[in-house]
Amino acid sequence: MTSRSHRPIGSYGLLGDTRTAALVAADGGIDWLCVPHFDGEPLFGRLVGGPPAGTFRIGPAGSAPLVARDYRRHTATLETTWAVGGGRLTLTEAMVAEVAGQLLPATLLVRRLSAENVPVEAIVKFDPRLGIRHRPPRVRHDRTALVCAWGSLAVSLTCAPGLAIEPGRNTTVTVEPGRPLTLVMSVAHREPLVHVDPAAAWDLLAGDEARWRAWTAEIDPALPFREPVVRSLLTLRLLTYSPSGAPVAAPTTSLPEDPGGVRNWDYRYVWPRDASIGVAAFLGAGKLDEARGFLAWLLHASRLQRPRLPALLTLHGRHAPGERELPGWAGYAGSVPVRTGNGAADQHQLDGYGWVIDAAWVLERAGHRLYSETWRAVRGFADLVARRWPEPDAGIWEIRGDAVHHVHSKLMGWLALDRALRIADTHRLSARQRRRWQHAREAIAAEVRARGVDPARAAYVRSYDSTELDAALLVLPLLGIDDLDSPRVRGTIDAIRDELSAGGPLLYRYPPGRDGLPGTEGAFLPCSFWLVQALARTGRRPEALRLFQTLLDHAGPLGLYAEEMDPATGAHLGNYPQTLTHAALVQAALALRDGLGQSRTAKAAAP
Numbered sequence: 001m002t003s004r005s006h007r008p009i010g011s012y013g014l015l016g017d018t019r020t021a022a023l024v025a026a027d028g029g030i031d032w033l034c035v036p037h038f039d040g041e042p043l044f045g046r047l048v049g050g051p052p053a054g055t056f057r058i059g060p061a062g063s064a065p066l067v068a069r070d071y072r073r074h075t076a077t078l079e080t081t082w083a084v085g086g087g088r089l090t091l092t093e094a095m096v097a098e099v100a101g102q103l104l105p106a107t108l109l110v111r112r113l114s115a116e117n118v119p120v121e122a123i124v125k126f127d128p129r130l131g132i133r134h135r136p137p138r139v140r141h142d143r144t145a146l147v148c149a150w151g152s153l154a155v156s157l158t159c160a161p162g163l164a165i166e167p168g169r170n171t172t173v174t175v176e177p178g179r180p181l182t183l184v185m186s187v188a189h190r191e192p193l194v195h196v197d198p199a200a201a202w203d204l205l206a207g208d209e210a211r212w213r214a215w216t217a218e219i220d221p222a223l224p225f226r227e228p229v230v231r232s233l234l235t236l237r238l239l240t241y242s243p244s245g246a247p248v249a250a251p252t253t254s255l256p257e258d259p260g261g262v263r264n265w266d267y268r269y270v271w272p273r274d275a276s277i278g279v280a281a282f283l284g285a286g287k288l289d290e291a292r293g294f295l296a297w298l299l300h301a302s303r304l305q306r307p308r309l310p311a312l313l314t315l316h317g318r319h320a321p322g323e324r325e326l327p328g329w330a331g332y333a334g335s336v337p338v339r340t341g342n343g344a345a346d347q348h349q350l351d352g353y354g355w356v357i358d359a360a361w362v363l364e365r366a367g368h369r370l371y372s373e374t375w376r377a378v379r380g381f382a383d384l385v386a387r388r389w390p391e392p393d394a395g396i397w398e399i400r401g402d403a404v405h406h407v408h409s410k411l412m413g414w415l416a417l418d419r420a421l422r423i424a425d426t427h428r429l430s431a432r433q434r435r436r437w438q439h440a441r442e443a444i445a446a447e448v449r450a451r452g453v454d455p456a457r458a459a460y461v462r463s464y465d466s467t468e469l470d471a472a473l474l475v476l477p478l479l480g481i482d483d484l485d486s487p488r489v490r491g492t493i494d495a496i497r498d499e500l501s502a503g504g505p506l507l508y509r510y511p512p513g514r515d516g517l518p519g520t521e522g523a524f525l526p527c528s529f530w531l532v533q534a535l536a537r538t539g540r541r542p543e544a545l546r547l548f549q550t551l552l553d554h555a556g557p558l559g560l561y562a563e564e565m566d567p568a569t570g571a572h573l574g575n576y577p578q579t580l581t582h583a584a585l586v587q588a589a590l591a592l593r594d595g596l597g598q599s600r601t602a603k604a605a606a607p
């Protein structure tokens with residue numbers, strides 16, 4: 001095994017229970033886990049905090065080559081196998097998602113080592129360190145469990161056969177063929193700590209696997225590239241906070257977009273934009289409950305600030321905390337500062353309203369009539385867009401400088417009003433509101449065509465009176481503001497593909513270095529999947545198919561994607577795994593499925 005200083009971001013596996021998630025390295029080390037939920041305090045934080053932040057490793061005691069690593073088909077259970085001497089050692093692990101109706105902890109992690117052919121020496125290192133100060137626990141030994149406690153939080157570790165484990169110390173054990181070693185970690189926060197017998201926990205894991213297989217069996221069998229799409233949908237489901245239905249953007253903070261640089265952000269929150277894209281992804285794949293769950297959460301979460309739609313919210317619908325730098329944290333590969341909170345929380349981002357109202361329209365168009373409260377919220381959002389669309393904003397990429405007139409934001413404002421008007425065809429709306437929305441929609445279209453198009457390239461540009469491009473404009477074929485055969489639609493797609501190319505299938509989201517931050521960033525993976533979608537929607541399906549296949553070859557070894565990729569090395573960059581990337585992958589596959597026989601008129605261009 002190589003040094004544990006830092007592992008490639010894309011090599012980590014995701015373990016999750018729809019309440020929190022762990023990242024596990026290929027050597028069996030859980031280097032990231034926040035408790036009791038995605039945006040809680042890190043219990044194992046080595047990924048960005050270095051060794052003092054804690055880890056939970058079980059695997060071979062010495063150097064051992066990795067021979068196989070993958071998820072069990074259509075489940076969230078990860079298996080890792082190493083060759084050790086004349087034998088093999090396999091780690092099977094997952095978190096139990098279904099705990100309702102039983103006396104079980106909300107977080108239950110199950111890890112089992114099994115040997116083949118010969119006995120294999122393994123190592124266990126259980127080193128929990130809570131929070132930003134890496135606090136060691138108060139430790140006690142119950143009859144069947146090791147208990148670590150920090151005030152209102154407690155963790156228990158049980159194992160069979162029994163081991164004398166001390167936090168922070170290596171424990172060696174010989175795993176015999178036919179006699180696996182099972183370790184079970186339970187977490188309790190402001191509730192009684194429940195010790196779970198390892199044999200019972202293993203049975204719970206088997207039940208969870210059966211439920212995941214049943215869940216994936218309902219996914220549309222006609223989807224092209226179904227296996228990677230299923231893995232993406234499973235990932236999206238694991239990253240959805242089940243108590244509320246809110247999808248977290250990523251389970252991590254401060255994984256760098258520029259290794260060694262300062263582009264390190266906290267993504268453990270909910271962006272209504274990203275989540276709205278997930279609505280269409282789930283609905284298109286046949287998952288209505290997940291699609292409707294988000295809108296229900298959004299109504300609850302936005303009620304206090306409505307009609308303003310925050311750029312991001314916590315899992316519980318609250319204002320995201322202010323950005324804070326953590327002193328003393330080493331950062332992934334020396335990338336500092338490590339941050340919590342997110343400074344984009346107070347930005348005005350016009351595009352978010354378009355994504356959210358379009359998600360409501362997608363549900364309505366599919367025959368799922370909006371509840372009156374949902375329609376009331378949509379009306380409020382549309383009214384705000386009609387009033388504020390002439391203002392500059394921070395844009396989809398959350399540029400941390402002066403607001404400008406982003407063309408993508410204006411187009412998404414147009415989308416918000418257009419979809420609200422479509423929904424209004426079957427819902428109550430005053431004539432005065434309808435006229436106001438129609439007037440604003442027409443004004444946006446006229447202004448964007450006058451100030452947001454480069455005539456020389458017949459392409460929409462990044463901001464008014466500019467010649468720079470923006471890969472977010474690849475959503476243009478989905479809107480309906482222009483015919484799919486319009487020179488502006490095709491010109492925009494071709495210009496972005498050519499001028500924002502990062503090599504191969506990769507795209508920069510805007511010209512590198514044009515965001516006011518020091519350093520550079522990688523190619524932005526969702527944009528590449530948006531290009532697939534755009535090509536498929538404009539009748540260029542063979543090109544879209546080739547591009548999609550190439551992008552699948554750029555996945556991490558477990559089929560997971562970060563936000564960005566280093567064009568030179570293919571290394572995944574940024575927070576991981578990324579909800580937006582996986583949702584864009586699913587939407588690209590849906591466009592490939594639906595691309596044949598599609599009408600090529602503007603009014604049929606609605607998603």
